[in-house]
Amino acid sequence: MKPRERFHAAVNHEEPDRVPLDYWTTPQAYENLRDYLDITASETQDWGIMSTWKTSEELLKRLNLDFRRVYMKTAVGFKPQPLPDGSVETEFKCGMTLIGGYYEVTYYPWAEFTEVEQVEEFEWIDPDDPSRMDGVLEWARYLHEETDYAVVGMVGGPWGVFEVVAHYMRGFDKFLIDLLKRPNLAEAMMEKSMKLAIEMNRVLLDEVGEYLDIVQVGDDLGHQDGLLISPRIYRNMVKQRHKKIYSDIHRRAPHVKILYHSCGAVEPMIEDLIEVDVDILNPIQPLAKGMDSAQLKRKYGDRLTFHGGIDLQHAMSAQGTIEDVRAEVDRRVKDLAPDGGYILAPAHNIQPESTPEKILELYDYATKKGMYPID
Incomplete structure (x- = not known):
């Protein structure tokens, strides 16, 4: 099977020749x-989850990956500026500081807002800046017409409704209080975020939607041991906005599948995510509370495709062994791959402590172990 055929078989809950492979x-x-x-x-291909960096086709082929990616770009006119706290301003106006290999948000532009009008009048980015799509159409068309890979499209930058406000614009502490004490302000912030997400996706899909197989979105709802917000708050304040965003994606590009990213222990919200048109759930962190892969497959496997699942907290960590990596692949393939509906990938970004030997073993062993029929 070709990679794109393999993906479509898996996401349609059919058994391909082997489990598709992806890489974060x-x-x-x-x-x-x-x-x-x-x-x-040459490192010519954009890669990454939010901020993109370059990788080479040679390495992607070495890992037997079935996916390639298409990103919108930062507007040409944007020039990052230093902020008073020492962070660097992003196009979304928040400030980021490099801490331990990750850029962390340390400046929140909505932190001092007290009125709905301040949110509504805030000047955010312009989705229609033509430089955002410079070269994107040509790249997407090339991937679709000249290769056999499944093509993932993404607008880049912070994405979502809850997380973009809490993590990037307002700050978690204040926004969690807003949801309970200042609901009108919280609703205005999420409404502005939702509208931007819809407009960014519009630009991407109107330009290259016909060449995409997947649109990647996300909104972190969980941590290691539970949810960041209650199911009640999600259903009353967030869910309808997710529904609007994802329904609009499917309206503009009915053939694409929506890959939704949320870290953590999100099992209590999976039924809701299915209801808002999510097709593929990532990253399936197996050591998070309630994220047992066999139970998830039994409960949701006929309605959802799982993407990820490979433990980074032990098996792929400095403490894990090659045997642990193989056992991890064995477990996830056994639990998630029968009847299709599984894309094997790490349960978040592979960390620097994961040795090259472990990464190669993960993908080489998964290529062999993921062959159908599953043992």
Whole structure:
């Protein structure tokens, strides 16, 4: 089977020739692997979850990956500026500081807002800046017409309704209080975020939607041991906005599948996510509370495709062994792959402590172990 055929069989809950493979990693882990393999080919392809960086086609082929990615770009006219707290301003107006290999938000532009009008009047980015799509159409068309890979499209930058406000614009502490004490202000912030998400997706899909197989979205709702907000708050304040965003994606590009990212222990919200038109759930963190892969498959496997599942907290960590990596692949394939509906990938970004040997073993072993019929 070709990679795109493999993906479509899996997402339609049919058994392909093998489980499709995808790849999320930190730049540091990628560079370690690249250097270990002595790959010197040009790094021409954007990669990453939110902020993109470059990778080479040679490395993607070495891992037997079935997906390639298309990103909107930052507007050409945007120039990052230093902020008083020492962070660097992003196009979304929040400030980011490099801490331990990750850019963390340290400045929140909505932190001092007290009135709905301040939110409504806030000047955000312009989705229609033509430089955002410079070269994107040509790349998407090439991937669709000249390769056999499944093509993932993404607007880039912060995405979502709850998370973009809490994590990037307002700050978690204040926004969680807003949801209970200042609901009108919280609703205005999420409404503005929702409208921007719809407009960004509009630009992407109107330009390249016909060449995409997947649109990647996300909104973190969980942490290691539970939910960030209650199911009641989600259903009363967030869910209808998710529904509007994802229904609009399916309206503009009925053929695409929606891949939704949420870290953590989100099992109590999976039924709701299915109801708002999510097709694929990522990253299935197996050590988070309630995220047992066998139980998830039994409960939701006929209505949802699972993406991820490979533990990074132990098996792929410095404490894990090659045998742990193999056992992890064995477990996730056994639990999630029968009857299709599974894309094997790490349960978030592969960390710098994951050695090149473990990364190669993960993908080489998964290529063999993921062959159908599943043992």
